[in-house]
């Protein structure tokens with residue numbers, strides 16, 4: 001099956017975080033592609049990627065960036081696909097700059113923004129799974145099974161207090 005999710009990031013240095021989104025997609029058996037694309041450093045590539053994403057068969061884009069994190073918003077501006085933004089933790093401002101850059105979109109062009117860093121990236125993978133799962137019962141069943149495991153872990157954790 002061709003890639004359903006496009007995982008993009010502003011720099012290779014974001015990979016340690018964005019890998020967490022890919023790990024969840026692997027777990028949910030969702031085909032995805034991954035690529036470094038920067039609104040600032042490769043603007044033409046960014047436009048081309050966003051403009052061709054839907055016709056290439058992608059259903060959801062996960063975009064991670066740090067600092068002046070314009071990538072998710074600019075991609076959202078150029079595609080009709082849902083974009084999930086991951087604020088990568090920056091070294092100077094701990095990712096608050098990334099978060100605010102991604103979450104404060106103007107009306108009309110939304111970016112579904114998750115939390116800063118690794119937990120946010122993993123949740124981005126899950127959210128993509130839930131979006132696809134609304135139209136694919138097999139994916140939805142895998143998301144549900146993951147939730148059931150998490151619930152079980154929490155219930156059992158009391159026993160080891």
Ligand SMILES: Nc1c(C(=O)O)ncn1[C@@H]1O[C@H](COP(=O)(O)O)[C@@H](O)[C@H]1O
Nearest residue numbers: 010011013038039040065066069070071
């Ligand atoms: N925020 C953006 C964009 C963008 O938004 O287009 N392109 C790169 N970057 C970010 O710059 C940070 C530092 O990048 P380097 O480590 O390559 O210097 C990364 O977190 C990247 O996401």
